[in-house]
Amino acid sequence: MMQTRLRRPALALLTTGLLAVAVTACGGTNTSDEGSTTPSDDTSSAAGGGELNIALQGDITTYDPWSAQSGYNGSLLSNQALYDSLVHLDASGEPQPWLVTDWTEADSSHYTLTLRDDVTFTDGTPLDADAVVANFEYAKTATTPGECNEWVAGVTATATDATTVDIALDKPSVGFMTDLGTCAGLIVNPTAFDNPESLSSTPAGSGPYLLDDTNSVQGQVWAYTRNPDYWAPEAFPFDTIKLTYFSEATAASNAAKAGQIDLIQSVDATDTSSGLAIKLTSTDFRGLMFNDITGTLSEPLADVRVRQAMQYAIDREAIASAIYGDAAETGYSTPFTTEADGWTDALKDTYPYDPEKAKELLAEAGYADGFTVKVMTVPFIYGDAAQAIAGQLAEVGITLELSDQSADFFQQLTSKTWPMITYNFSIGTNPIHTYENLVSPNGFWNVMQNESPTIEDLLGQLDQAGDDAARTAILEEIAKEFQTESWYLSPTLVRGACAYDDQKLVVDSPPGSPVPFLYMITPA
């Protein structure tokens, strides 16, 4: 009997222990030291080649660079592995010789490129002037055009000999060589253009890496091994590269903590949960847009004094820091970052926070009692800040009726029924394109086809500017004019970021690129 009594509690304990193993979490809570672990089977070797593991936030849907969107998906990194680029960009965004060893710029419409003569595609086809010409021609006809195609849409390229390409643009383009350092300069084997569908699934490049089909799974993971015939292997120090798609940011963060990932391509600039170092990358010009500056839908907005009054009525610093913290700079309703050519500190003083001045301007315009205006919002673009702006405008008598139109965003955007909208515009590697796009009647956000003859004229003058100083002076005028015309109510310039293991890597990217460039990721 005594034996039985002793045995039962012992058995109960054993049972409980075994079940506790099954219900592992019950006894397993441990909140210590999340970020300091290094896996024993870590294959990342910073010093001598090794593997570079990158977490992507988007799928790689095509290997055709002329159909790829380079933004937040993985296409740019993948294509920089598989394809060689006409020029490289440095960390300040300046073009540097690469496949193009030298270039001359007769004016902003005429360029002559001199190519290396020792580069071949993986099938042995020479990468020569004819190949470059064929790429620019193909870019114009791609069924699903990539992000950069429009930058070479006006190119007429002529191969004058095997290594020389003359380029004539249908209109001047400042920063054309910078464009050739992005996805607009990745050169595809022209033999692949006969079968674009095949190109979408089978790369045809001359880049530093080859796709490792055996270890790649579409939509999940892409592995790359060195191209043994690449002419400049020292510029790409890693022996293998693995890109892994993570649909959830937390999973990528956990993988980084476990040492499975060295770099997360895109993170929220304030998100340090992965334990990795944060590198700020792109800048988004984000805010509320005065869609209806002709006053068709909301009469007050036609008066520039009303739009300017609204600029005075918002406390930019407070909104930027409260909503975005370190992830945003204060914006001054102009798409110029403080590092941009054309920025001057005087832009900060154009619209100080001055509700009284706002009320005066409203009274001058005949709206002393304020007015109400409808705003189409999309929470994932600018929801929180729109609420904050609405709160501050209410103080001067202006009521913003915010309406979430996420469900059919594009249809609503193009319906021309919203006098104001939330918008987000990425300032790219060549900001001139951003300025052009903002005032272009065909621009994505400019659905009312508003026109700014002054800014368009200034943009035109850029192409004729004789030197850098003259160009900067014009850009300063453009920056100011964006504020004066007051199409945008933007208290923030929101920063994109990537996260990387700074013990293993040194990471850089040209200004405006949402992701680091592959050749700017090197061992620490």
Place this chain on the structure above:
Amino acid sequence: MARLVVRRLLLAVPTLFVVATFSFLLMQLVPGDPALMILGQNATQSQIADLHTQLGLDQPPMEQYVSWLGSAITGDLGTSIITGRSVVSSLSLALPPTMSLAILATVVSLLLGVTFGMLGAVKGGWTDRAIQQVAGVGLAIPNFWVAYILILVFALTFQLFPATGYVPINQDPVGWLKSLVLPVASIAIANTCQILLQTRASVLDVQSRDFIRTLQATGIRRGAVLTKHVLRNAAIPVAVATGISFIGVFSGVVVIEAIFNTPGLGNLLLTGVQGADFPVVQGTIVVFAILVILTNLAVDLATGWLDPRVRLS
């Protein structure tokens, strides 16, 4: 039995139709524009409009659905709007990770659940009370919380298993198993407890029946009575509970696969919904529905095998 199978398979057709139609209607409520996701916000309006036409998104929703349904009947589930890949090929890549998860989690749950459920019922006393207490706790813990704790302990602290990812079994069987240990454990805990409690209750019920007492009175060994008679009679509700657990895995994989970045059906469904990619969502939901129908059929067959009365009815 053959009639049962045929009847169930015929019933599957209207079930699939209803599921597909309902999911399509729900997809109409999902915000987002696939063309915008493909081209980005720096695209021009004309590019977006052209892509709408190219993808057929400018057609009325009902026309899109009828067109999809017509192709689906022939086995063509269309192509993803976002990636341009065949939905069937995406599903064939996503099915093995999810099935690996579901089957392993169910096998583990069944083994542990039946073992400890029987132990509790047979031993009684402290053992039973301890088992019930732990099972109650196990049932109450959400699987996503368990997943994060397992990652914290076994991937980040002790580095025994990878925190994320999936290795195909044909590439590296050991790596496959290692990549599944944590997600399987996350799912299996609650399922184990569910099967355990069902087993315990069934065994206790059968043990109290007269025929068991008669068998014991005839001198048959206790172990033999337990395995040959008690377990077989108690197995029917356990089989049903196991089937429900297996089906439950499919509803849980969306979260678990996202946490572990397992490239299965759950992740495919999630990215499909995020991209308003209706062919991918439709295809994935149809596959989930087929899996549920087949599981129910398997449970019916197992019940029939275990209980002749079901076969006769």
